Amino acid sequence: MANRSSENEEKGRPAEAIGEFIHEVGDDLALVAAVPGEITYQTLHRFFGFVGDTTILLFQSLRKIVLGALPFRETITQMAVVGVNSIPIVIVTVAFSGMVLALYSAEQMVKWGIGSY
Numbered sequence: 001m002a003n004r005s006s007e008n009e010e011k012g013r014p015a016e017a018i019g020e021f022i023h024e025v026g027d028d029l030a031l032v033a034a035v036p037g038e039i040t041y042q043t044l045h046r047f048f049g050f051v052g053d054t055t056i057l058l059f060q061s062l063r064k065i066v067l068g069a070l071p072f073r074e075t076i077t078q079m080a081v082v083g084v085n086s087i088p089i090v091i092v093t094v095a096f097s098g099m100v101l102a103l104y105s106a107e108q109m110v111k112w113g114i115g116s117y
Contacts, residue, residue, distance in 0.1 A: 064070045
């Protein structure tokens with residue numbers, strides 16, 4: 001995973017680098033979903049590599065905020081703006097997740113004779 005960041009810095013295109021990273025993570029998730037119940041060494045390695053890289057990024061960001069490299073007030077403002085602007089997608093995601101859960105629950109209830117479908 002460390003190779004990705006050095007490759008991305010050489011390209012000098014942060015938007016493309018982020019897009020590639022999201023695409024790779026999506027591929028990893030699709031790989032896990034494609035074979036339910038099968039967790040391979042490579043899958044675990046990629047997952048924990050992603051968690052490790054994310055943790056390193058978190059601590060680097062916190063260090064820069066504490067040391068004053070990033071303005072604290074601007075950081076809080078950006079967090080507030082991004083958080084508020086993400087509410088619509090969160091609502092849509094929760095709504096669809098709730099619909100899927102309700103459908104699955106109804107099917108299971110009918111299967112066990114708890115209700116009618």
